[in-house]
Amino acid sequence: MSDLRTTSASASGLGISMGSAPSQTSPDPNQHHKLSPPETPHSFHNLLASGDSPRHPHPAEASFTPRTANSQGTPEPYSQIWAPSMPRSRGNSQTDTDEIKKMPATQEREVKSSSSGHNVPKIVEPRKDAMDDEFDDEIFYKKFAEPPKGCSSNRDIHQPRSSWLSITIYVLSVYSTVGSGIWLVTAILQPRWGHQIASSASLSPSTATTLAALLAKTIEMSFVTVFVSCLGQVLTRRAFIRKAHGMSLAEMTMRNWVIQPGSLITHFETLPSSSLTLLGMLSLTATLAAAFYTTASDAMVSPKLKFGNWQHKELVGYVKASYANAAYVREDCPYLFNITDDIHAAESCMNVQFSGQSYRNLLNYMNVWTNIDQNGTKVSTDLKQRPGGTTLLFDNTTMYSEWIETEHSDVAAQFEETGRIINNVTLALPHPGIYGAATLKDNGILQPDDLAGVGEYTIRAGIVSPSVNVLCVDMDKKELAPLVYTSWPNAKNNDTVIPGQKTGWNGWTGEIPQPIDSKDKPYYLNRTDVDDIFKWGPKYERRPPVFQMYPFDFNLLTNATVYAADAIYTLGKTAGNKNYTLCQLRSWVSPNCSTEFSISGTAGARMNAHCEDNEDENAYRRSFPAEQGWSLPSLDWKWLADQWRLSMDLNGGSVNNNASNARILTQLALHEPKMPTSYPSMAEALAIYSSSLIMISSIDTPFRHYWDQDPEKYPTNIITDGPGFLQAFNASLITQEYTSGHTQGWQNIFYVILVLVFAINLFCLGYFIMRSGLVTDFTEPQNLFSLAINSPPSNNFHGSCGGGPEKKQLVVPWKVAFAPSANHYFFQDESSGKEAVEGLSTSREYGKPLQSSYKRLSTSRTWL
Numbered sequence: 001m002s003d004l005r006t007t008s009a010s011a012s013g014l015g016i017s018m019g020s021a022p023s024q025t026s027p028d029p030n031q032h033h034k035l036s037p038p039e040t041p042h043s044f045h046n047l048l049a050s051g052d053s054p055r056h057p058h059p060a061e062a063s064f065t066p067r068t069a070n071s072q073g074t075p076e077p078y079s080q081i082w083a084p085s086m087p088r089s090r091g092n093s094q095t096d097t098d099e100i101k102k103m104p105a106t107q108e109r110e111v112k113s114s115s116s117g118h119n120v121p122k123i124v125e126p127r128k129d130a131m132d133d134e135f136d137d138e139i140f141y142k143k144f145a146e147p148p149k150g151c152s153s154n155r156d157i158h159q160p161r162s163s164w165l166s167i168t169i170y171v172l173s174v175y176s177t178v179g180s181g182i183w184l185v186t187a188i189l190q191p192r193w194g195h196q197i198a199s200s201a202s203l204s205p206s207t208a209t210t211l212a213a214l215l216a217k218t219i220e221m222s223f224v225t226v227f228v229s230c231l232g233q234v235l236t237r238r239a240f241i242r243k244a245h246g247m248s249l250a251e252m253t254m255r256n257w258v259i260q261p262g263s264l265i266t267h268f269e270t271l272p273s274s275s276l277t278l279l280g281m282l283s284l285t286a287t288l289a290a291a292f293y294t295t296a297s298d299a300m301v302s303p304k305l306k307f308g309n310w311q312h313k314e315l316v317g318y319v320k321a322s323y324a325n326a327a328y329v330r331e332d333c334p335y336l337f338n339i340t341d342d343i344h345a346a347e348s349c350m351n352v353q354f355s356g357q358s359y360r361n362l363l364n365y366m367n368v369w370t371n372i373d374q375n376g377t378k379v380s381t382d383l384k385q386r387p388g389g390t391t392l393l394f395d396n397t398t399m400y401s402e403w404i405e406t407e408h409s410d411v412a413a414q415f416e417e418t419g420r421i422i423n424n425v426t427l428a429l430p431h432p433g434i435y436g437a438a439t440l441k442d443n444g445i446l447q448p449d450d451l452a453g454v455g456e457y458t459i460r461a462g463i464v465s466p467s468v469n470v471l472c473v474d475m476d477k478k479e480l481a482p483l484v485y486t487s488w489p490n491a492k493n494n495d496t497v498i499p500g501q502k503t504g505w506n507g508w509t510g511e512i513p514q515p516i517d518s519k520d521k522p523y524y525l526n527r528t529d530v531d532d533i534f535k536w537g538p539k540y541e542r543r544p545p546v547f548q549m550y551p552f553d554f555n556l557l558t559n560a561t562v563y564a565a566d567a568i569y570t571l572g573k574t575a576g577n578k579n580y581t582l583c584q585l586r587s588w589v590s591p592n593c594s595t596e597f598s599i600s601g602t603a604g605a606r607m608n609a610h611c612e613d614n615e616d617e618n619a620y621r622r623s624f625p626a627e628q629g630w631s632l633p634s635l636d637w638k639w640l641a642d643q644w645r646l647s648m649d650l651n652g653g654s655v656n657n658n659a660s661n662a663r664i665l666t667q668l669a670l671h672e673p674k675m676p677t678s679y680p681s682m683a684e685a686l687a688i689y690s691s692s693l694i695m696i697s698s699i700d701t702p703f704r705h706y707w708d709q710d711p712e713k714y715p716t717n718i719i720t721d722g723p724g725f726l727q728a729f730n731a732s733l734i735t736q737e738y739t740s741g742h743t744q745g746w747q748n749i750f751y752v753i754l755v756l757v758f759a760i761n762l763f764c765l766g767y768f769i770m771r772s773g774l775v776t777d778f779t780e781p782q783n784l785f786s787l788a789i790n791s792p793p794s795n796n797f798h799g800s801c802g803g804g805p806e807k808k809q810l811v812v813p814w815k816v817a818f819a820p821s822a823n824h825y826f827f828q829d830e831s832s833g834k835e836a837v838e839g840l841s842t843s844r845e846y847g848k849p850l851q852s853s854y855k856r857l858s859t860s861r862t863w864l
Contacts, residue, residue, distance in 0.1 A: 176219055184758045187741065193737060205738055235251055236775050236779065240816050249814075250811055251274050254279070264287070303740055304739065305456075308736075313731055315438075315443045315459070323707075327716055351643065358690070361691050380677075381675040383409040386675075397599075399429055402609040404428045411423060420533070421474035421672065422473055423472040426470075430595040430609045431464060431466065433463070459733045460596050461595045461730075464620050464705050465595060470686045471583065473581070473582050474579050474670060476579050482527065484549065485547065486503065504549060550573070555653030556659070556665065566633040566637070567638060568642060591624075592611050593619065596610050644693045668685050669681075
């Protein structure tokens with residue numbers, strides 16, 4: 001037993017060993033072979049030189065290859081059986097070193113025969129006369145009872161820059177650095193891709209998103225590869241340096257954090273010792289950056305629909321006719337029949353178009369007010385704050401109108417000034433021509449269809465807004481007498497079915513005085529009490545209307561034939577009041593507005609008239625000097641208005657038809673000097689009712705307040721050939737395009753991830769450039785296993801072979817040692833203090849063997 005104890009030795013290393021103890025038989029001096037150690041590899045020597053203390057090179061010696069000798073003295077290869085220990089050490093490393101130095105240059109040891117009768121070959125241990133502290137022959141022969149005979153390293157631990165592995169790492173490092181740099185710059189600049197990424201472009205949105213995700217993934221993978229390689233190089237090189245503290249298992253596992261972030265949870269015991277070091281903190285940072293890089297790329301770089309900033313731009317659109325051109329509107333209507341077969345085909349089409357749109361607008365307006373009344377909401381008497389109307393353009397764009405010139409719409413103020421109930425409103429609509437301009441390819445605006453059907457944009461155009469003015473005045477029967485034929489002297493009247501009601505005969509219009517008298521002077525008919533309100537007479541050079549009769553309750557009369565007039569007139573009466581209401585409708589284009597057009601692939605399209613805002617830099621008037629003169633009410637509009645009133649029979653009161661539209665409108669007439677709060681006024685309703693006429697009158701018309709084409713070339717103010725002529729206008733627009741950038745403010749946090757990846761990539765690239773190649777990365781599992789299995793065991797790792805190392809074993813420092821005599825690399829335990837001397841122990845000392853789990857696992861079946 002004592003002999004056995006003397007054969008055990010303390011081990012300091014990491015590995016697996018097996019074999020018998022060395023024999024105590026003295027070596028045969030006849031079998032000594034004077035052999036020199038092999039030349040020291042330059043790679044290991046250079047790595048040692050990277051330590052803190054200077055090294056003094058030793059003279060080169062002859063090459064030596066350790067050999068075993070058989071009984072006849074013939075050199076043999078190393079035995080395949082090797083033992084983990086030398087003869088028992090006295091526990092004093094300095095004494096061991098001194099004794100080893102006293103040994104002869106060549107010492108032969110022989111292991112006794114095994115129980116099977118086979119002789120274990122002797123081994124020749126080369127020694128130098130002077131010990132070299134830069135290498136580990138002493139430790140190598142001390143720690144191994146029989147050094148491994150087949151572990152002479154086949155390859156150098158250093159690989160030059162020209163090796164395929166070095167080139168691969170360099171290429172990956174450059175790619176990762178450049179790629180992460182481009183990703184960071186892209187996230188900062190947030191470029192807009194415009195027509196480069198669109199449904200109709202060569203790069204579709206879905207392909208662009210997939211490509212961005214793919215590139216981000218390759219950057220992430222290359223980043224992980226490069227950082228893990230850099231980490232392995234740092235740790236391995238540190239393990240070679242003599243005066244460095246080596247590397248611990250906890251530090252070796254840092255590579256797993258980056259590769260497998262979940263190991264931070266499953267193997268958290270490595271965190272306390274390794275995460276507090278500079279390299280550990282860098283590894284944790286790299287782990288965080290790698291784990292969230294694709295997420296950061298998706299949030300900050302991946303193309304997504306995003307609004308840009310407002311930009312000022314000159315847009316163009318086609319113009320084909322002047323404003324309210326009746327001939328163009330008639331020809332533009334999609335009439336079914338050939339005009340030669342039915343000369344009224346276009347007129348009939350216009351009537352259907354007018355009536356359909358007008359009734360829709362009025363019904364929608366009534367619905368708004370009904371909801372207000374049912375909700376108990378009281379609307380302000382200020383016209384600016386009262387509901388406007390809507391109309392449809394091309395059945396897919398909702399146009400929202402706005403009340404303008406509201407300084408003339410205060411009923412109470414007008415009553416105080418004139419003593420009359422005056423209901424004066426003006427409604428402005430957005431210019432429908434912006435629709436065609438926005439979708440014109442010349443303007444280069446991406447449409448929702450170009451953006452997978454979900455894009456959006458908004459245009460604020462500095463163009464005129466078509467407007468309608470409705471002026472209604474409450475008048476009694478006597479005040480109306482100069483304007484009603486049946487009250488004229490010598491009038492030829494007929495009775496109606498209504499008792500007491502008179503109507504003019506069929507030829508009554510022929511008795512109205514002509515606009516030019518016998519002296520060739522304008523004749524403006526009779527004077528009235530409301531001439532200054534409606535601007536009639538010689539002072540204003542405008543003739544008043546004349547009506548055939550007084551309308552009965554809930555009926556309307558309309559006159560659209562006044563000579564050289566710019567307006568049409570309606571006269572109505574409601575029940576329960578003896579007074580009548582006379583209304584005048586006129587139209588012009590307003591310079592005090594801008595048109596806002598918004599279109600969305602999901603919410604549809606809408607237009608708004610934005611008017612009388614001093615802060616509106618897009619208002620049409622801002623494109624002209626302050627003293628610019630503006631257009632007067634349109635003279636052509638009344639011809640369209642006449643067709644409009646025919647389409648809805650607004651003159652049905654001449655035969656007392658009691659039409660529903662007339663009944664609704666007349667009930668809204670004001671007979672008190674205030675605006676109602678639960679329903680609209682008659683002037684408001686008429687303006688909304690006629691808004692469809694205003695919209696249709698302005699399709700394909702100028703964006704400016706005048707027609708600027710040659711009248712000789714286009715006498716009817718209509719462009720009959722081609723799409724028309726292009727007219728420019730100022731606009732501001734904000735568009736959605738596929739943009740590499742974030743969409744939410746909180747996503748700015750991902751800038752940290754992009755910066756970290758780029759910075760770490762730069763660090764790794766700089767590290768690789770500064771080094772003259774790569775060394776074998778002993779943190780890689782295959783290299784670690786190869787080195788560990790060929791290293792002596794360590795007492796510090798006793799008990800770890802089954803359940804793995806414990807906390808104290810994770811921090812044991814290891815160095816990569818080298819024995820030049822055997823050309824062998826192995827792990828050397830560099831922990832402080834002396835290891836306990838080992839002796840033989842009985843099974844009772846170790847307790848019950850833990851073999852049940854092994855037995856169960858070794859007899860189970862595998863599925864993969």
